[in-house]
Amino acid sequence: MANPRGTFTLFKRETMRFLKVYMQTIFAPVVNNLLYFAVFGFSLHRAIPSIQGITYLQFMVPGLIIMGLVNNAYQNPSSSIILMKYQGIIGDLLSIPLKRSEIFLAFIASAVIRSFIVGGVTFLTALFFISFPYTSIPIILISAFLVALFFSFLGLFVGIWAKEFDNQAFIQTFIIMPLTFLGGVFYPITSLPAAMATVAKFDPIVHMINLLRYGFTGLQEIPISLSLIVLASITIFMGLISFIALRTGWKLQN
Numbered sequence: 001m002a003n004p005r006g007t008f009t010l011f012k013r014e015t016m017r018f019l020k021v022y023m024q025t026i027f028a029p030v031v032n033n034l035l036y037f038a039v040f041g042f043s044l045h046r047a048i049p050s051i052q053g054i055t056y057l058q059f060m061v062p063g064l065i066i067m068g069l070v071n072n073a074y075q076n077p078s079s080s081i082i083l084m085k086y087q088g089i090i091g092d093l094l095s096i097p098l099k100r101s102e103i104f105l106a107f108i109a110s111a112v113i114r115s116f117i118v119g120g121v122t123f124l125t126a127l128f129f130i131s132f133p134y135t136s137i138p139i140i141l142i143s144a145f146l147v148a149l150f151f152s153f154l155g156l157f158v159g160i161w162a163k164e165f166d167n168q169a170f171i172q173t174f175i176i177m178p179l180t181f182l183g184g185v186f187y188p189i190t191s192l193p194a195a196m197a198t199v200a201k202f203d204p205i206v207h208m209i210n211l212l213r214y215g216f217t218g219l220q221e222i223p224i225s226l227s228l229i230v231l232a233s234i235t236i237f238m239g240l241i242s243f244i245a246l247r248t249g250w251k252l253q254n
Contacts, residue, residue, distance in 0.1 A: 033122045140212060
């Protein structure tokens with residue numbers, strides 16, 4: 001790293017940007033997840049007392065943590081870059097004495113921090129109501145980190161590609177949200193008809209939830225090795241695509 005101080009300064013700028021509006025960027029997503037927890041968890045856990053040996057609340061919380069990681073990792077870099085475009089200062093970002101790899105690192109690190117804060121607070125709040133057997137702490141940490149990385153990369157790429165906030169919202173509303181709700185947050189994919197369960201396995205968020213749920217509870221609907229390979233592969237691919245877009249100045253330079 002040629003300019004660690006400059007990289008940290010950009011990272012600090014991106015981090016302080018979301019911390020200054022914590023009610024919107026941290027508090028609101030946590031409350032949103034807790035509403036899902038209250039509405040679906042407490043209303044359904046009596047009707048669905050057990051899923052393969054774990055309670056419905058234990059089943060659902062890993063999915064809610066994934067939702068926190070996904071949405072916040074995606075929103076942080078995408079909204080920041082689009083805002084720079086609106087303000088007409090995107091050229092300043094490209095002209096500061098930082099390598100593109102250092103800019104890349106600062107944006108991604110800040111996005112991962114934000115997603116971990118929201119996911120961590122969601123988890124800590126859930127502990128007031130339930131406990132977990134914790135099958136594998138390493139799987140929990142690795143899968144959470146890879147999920148945050150993947151959607152940070154995606155958010156950076158969308159920020160570079162998008163012309164306005166409508167483009168960012170389109171990706172989140174019509175792609176990320178459906179994939180999340182179809183990813184088995186509130187139900188086991190094995191409960192779906194055979195054809196739909198097969199199709200669901202092509203949803204990357206199914207593999208993300210499967211990994212985190214296994215780490216917390218030991219429940220797995222897809223082999224853990226397969227989910228790890230899928231998640232690691234798409235994360236590396238998305239990272240390369242977003243870095244190439246930033247390095248070449250695609251959609252950023254006239």
